[in-house]
Amino acid sequence: MTKQRVLSGMQPSGLLHLGNLMGALDNWRKLQDQYECYYFIADWHALTTNYADTSNIRAHSREMVIDWLAAGLDPERSVLFQQSLVPEHAVLHVLLSMSTPLPWLERVPTYKEKMDQIQDREMNTYGFLGYPVLQAADILIYKAHFVPVGIDQLPHLELTREICRRFNQLYGEVFPEPQPLMTEYPKLPGTDGRKMSKSYNNAVFLSDSAQEVDAKLSRMMTDPRRVRRTDPGDPNDCPAFNLHRIYCTPDEIEYVSQGCRSAGIGCLDCKKIMIKHVIADLEPIHARRAALAQRPDEVAATLERGNQEARAVAATTMSEVRAAMGLE
Numbered sequence: 001m002t003k004q005r006v007l008s009g010m011q012p013s014g015l016l017h018l019g020n021l022m023g024a025l026d027n028w029r030k031l032q033d034q035y036e037c038y039y040f041i042a043d044w045h046a047l048t049t050n051y052a053d054t055s056n057i058r059a060h061s062r063e064m065v066i067d068w069l070a071a072g073l074d075p076e077r078s079v080l081f082q083q084s085l086v087p088e089h090a091v092l093h094v095l096l097s098m099s100t101p102l103p104w105l106e107r108v109p110t111y112k113e114k115m116d117q118i119q120d121r122e123m124n125t126y127g128f129l130g131y132p133v134l135q136a137a138d139i140l141i142y143k144a145h146f147v148p149v150g151i152d153q154l155p156h157l158e159l160t161r162e163i164c165r166r167f168n169q170l171y172g173e174v175f176p177e178p179q180p181l182m183t184e185y186p187k188l189p190g191t192d193g194r195k196m197s198k199s200y201n202n203a204v205f206l207s208d209s210a211q212e213v214d215a216k217l218s219r220m221m222t223d224p225r226r227v228r229r230t231d232p233g234d235p236n237d238c239p240a241f242n243l244h245r246i247y248c249t250p251d252e253i254e255y256v257s258q259g260c261r262s263a264g265i266g267c268l269d270c271k272k273i274m275i276k277h278v279i280a281d282l283e284p285i286h287a288r289r290a291a292l293a294q295r296p297d298e299v300a301a302t303l304e305r306g307n308q309e310a311r312a313v314a315a316t317t318m319s320e321v322r323a324a325m326g327l328e
């Protein structure tokens with residue numbers, strides 16, 4: 001039986017961290033068992049906010065593929081490719097943009113939010129406003145049945161579905177309407193308690209050694225009530241405890257919770273219980289990553305195989321699109 005197709009992408013913004021692993025990669029790896037997966041480096045999307053400084057995009061893309069492979073994405077089962085090396089994405093983007101009403105783009109919630117957030121760059125660009133159309137092209141060109149999304153990305157996918165319906169109404173049924181594959185991601189705070197992010201300098205990277213992981217997590221923020229060893233705390237107010245919840249056994253969680261509330265355990269001892277699990281979990285990824293980093297040509301060849309596969313599928317779809325629009 002033919003498997004249904006899943007598509008997802010990630011912007012190349014640097015080394016991947018535990019938040020990326022828990023929030024996306026673990027899910028992507030599991031989806032490979034059930035679906036035909038297309039995963040892409042969204043390097044053109046990175047330009048929508050970083051168009052003025054493109055110096056890191058190539059290096060970040062290379063690092064990201066190494067992280068993907070190390071985390072268990074399997075090029076024998078998934079098509080791993082780079083958006084900018086499949087130019088058909090841009091062609092479909094142009095054609096879809098012709099029939100996408102401007103107000104559809106202006107009402108995307110993240111458009112205004114990001115405009116307000118990013119103050120250090122000129123964001124009033126056509127590319128930034130139009131990136132949901134590019135996203136629609138990314139999805140529709142592979143006729144993806146499903147797109148893994150969290151609740152906050154639902155409006156984007158809904159816009160893709162609207163663009164898809166409009167195209168099909170105007171020119172005939174070319175694209176299936178992609179459905180959301182809702183995914184609940186565990187919340188993963190960084191070492192300072194804020195969301196884990198490279199830009200906050202609070203991340204544990206997949207490339208970190210066991211010593212680095214230990215050092216970073218040993219310093220991780222805890223319940224501020226525990227100023228002295230004898231002060232009781234509450235695990236629910238402790239950022240580090242979010243990692244205990246993910247990594248520790250039920251018995252360990254119970255032991256730690258009681259010890260925290262009764263001041264029976266110190267924060268460092270408590271964190272060490274969790275840290276040993278994080279290190280054990282990351283160890284095989286770290287080892288694979290180190291081996292792959294020694295074989296850049298092999299990694300590049302893997303990506304090029306994916307690019308070729310993606311180009312073949314994209315070219316077939318574009319031929320159908322041109323025929324439907326009477327452009328051939």
Ligand code: SF4
Nearest residue numbers: 222223238260267270
């Ligand atoms: S004892 Fe553990 S759960 Fe409690 S505040 Fe310290 S690190 Fe957090």
